Amino acid sequence: MNIPDALKPYATGELASRYVNVDELDWKPTPTPGIDMKILLDVPETGLLTALFRWAPGTALPLHEHVEIEQTYVLSGSIVDDEGEVREGNYVWRPKGNRHIARSPNGALVLSFFLKPNKFLEGELAGKELK
Template sequence: MDKSSTCTPFSLSPEMIQNNDSGWQQLRVGVSLRILFQDAHSAYSVGLIRYEPGASVPLHLHVGDEHIYVLSGSQKDERGLYPAGSYIYNPEGSQHSVSSEDGCTVLVHWHKPVQFIAD
């Protein structure tokens, strides 16, 4: 959702988010993104990322801060394994790759899009 088009608070029910395939876009094979909020002026975004079992995202650089909350399943990177309920902070300038052996859904806030280093 573009901030410029909404001036009032809004919410999305769990059914609208989880049980509806519309609004999801494929980022990589087995990795989908659903944007929940996006500020066109600053590039600040909030979204859900869904990893199918065995899916991964290659090495990338965080051009802005990123905050992740693991809602279900688990994901891992070079620093560790993060089960449901984990909070992950990736500051501007950090880099990592991400994978999920069993699949997961995460809520992510990022200040700027990432730059992929490897594909």
């Protein structure tokens, strides 16, 4: 399990709670320009990822497939796909195998939980995976 430096001082035992000081985490670029992330939890053995994603206005995430369930809670702004829009204070989940293009016309901050890898199917990232 990868434990971010911001919470290592609190992780004193295998079953101890892990408190994350999110303000101390750096925003890291994702493969999609305009989307940055703060990794809150990354478990390579299972693929579990919990992260904040910051979407710049006008950003589009190319067509991709989720290998397992994806869950997203929108903290600010909105995310749109061909099936609908999820706005601030609302939640969307997508089942295993869901394929979609996600866009954020006005920008967004979201909390997402999913199992990696996500498989990109079109655009410059086609054939690549978010691991």
